[in-house]
Amino acid sequence: AEIAPGAVHVPDWLSPDEQARLVEACREWSRPPAGLRATTMPNGSVMSVRSVCLGWHWTPYKYERHTEHGEPVKPFPDWLGELGRRAAGAGYRPDIALVNYYDAGARMGMHRDADERSAEPVVSLSLGDTCVFRFGNTDNRGRPWTDVELHSGDLFVFGGPSRLAFHGVTRTFPGTGPEIGLRGGGRLNITLRVSGME
Ligand code: MD3
Ligand code: FE
Numbered sequence: 070a071e072i073a074p075g076a077v078h079v080p081d082w083l084s085p086d087e088q089a090r091l092v093e094a095c096r097e098w099s100r101p102p103a104g105l106r107a108t109t110m111p112n113g114s115v116m117s118v119r120s121v122c123l124g125w126h127w128t129p130y131k132y133e134r135h136t137e138h139g140e141p142v143k144p145f146p147d148w149l150g151e152l153g154r155r156a157a158g159a160g161y162r163p164d165i166a167l168v169n170y171y172d173a174g175a176r177m178g179m180h181r182d183a184d185e186r187s188a189e190p191v192v193s194l195s196l197g198d199t200c201v202f203r204f205g206n207t208d209n210r211g212r213p214w215t216d217v218e219l220h221s222g223d224l225f226v227f228g229g230p231s232r233l234a235f236h237g238v239t240r241t242f243p244g245t246g247p248e249i250g251l252r253g254g255g256r257l258n259i260t261l262r263v264s265g266m267e
Contacts, residue, residue: 072204072215074230075190082156088196089249094106095168095196095257096250098123102140105170113142117175118238123149123166125264130184131262132165153261156192157226163192171200179203181212181236185259186265190228195219196257197246204235205235219258221246 070078083091098121099105105121110129124145126131135141145164153163165185169177182191199221205214207230216239218226227234241256252259 072217073231073234075227075231076090076204077228078217079224080220081222081227082185083194083196083222083249085222085249088222088247091194091259092196092244092257093252095170095259098143098168099170102138103136103142105168110150116177117172118177119170119175121168123168124164125266127165127167127184132184132266140198149261152194153192156194156224156261157190161189161192161263163189163263164266165262165264167260167262169258169260171198171238171239171241171258173255175238175247175255176240177238179205179237181207181233181235182262183233184239186263189262189263189265190226190232192220192261193225194220194259194261195223195225196249196259197251198241198243198254198256199245200256203237203238203239205237206229207234210235210237221249 105119107119108116123143126136126142154161200219202217203214203221
């Protein structure tokens with residue numbers, strides 16, 4: 070379903086097996102060094118979402134090859150690029166994966182993803198607990214917006230005019246995820262992006 074121009078939601082895109090394999094991969098990627106951590110914003114606030122990056126490390130508001138602790142960023146694996154091409158088309162060449170982990174209380178405020186130097190789409194894959202994803206407009210973080218439930222296995226592709234829309238996650242529903250090995254529950258979101266660097 071196209072919820073806005075360029076924003077396509079495909080419920081149940083990943084099989085249960087594929088979801089379980091991605092959860093296992095996220096567990097490996099979460100290990101230090103350059104593992105899962107909360108991002109501190111320039112105003113000193115700490116994000117409730119914890120994340121890990123592959124390919125390029127995001128820290129507000131830029132991408133680098135090393136973390137803020139000088140650790141080399143984990144590589145972006147070829148198989149993840151293949152998955153991205155299945156989602157967004159044969160010419161898609163993502164080189165960044167950003168994995169977000171939401172525990173029961175985690176939220177993501179309204180923001181836009183403008184640090185990539187490319188207009189290529191962002192591919193989003195959801196795993197575990199259901200969440201409310203808020204898709205806003207391209208002008209400001211306020212209304213109008215559309216709230217959409219994202220379930221485990223769902224694909225979202227954000228391209229064209231939607232690429233720079235404001236968006237966020239207002240809540241998750243603890244305990245709603247399927248049995249895919251996400252021990253302790255919660256929600257994972259994997260976004261694939263094109264850095265436009267090098
Ligand atoms: C629309 N993640 O990592 S995924 C993010 O569920 C982020 O963790 C949320 O927003 C999450 O930046 C939402 C949906 C999403 C991701 C990237 C987008 C929507 C987007 C980039 C541009 C437009
Ligand atoms: Fe985002």
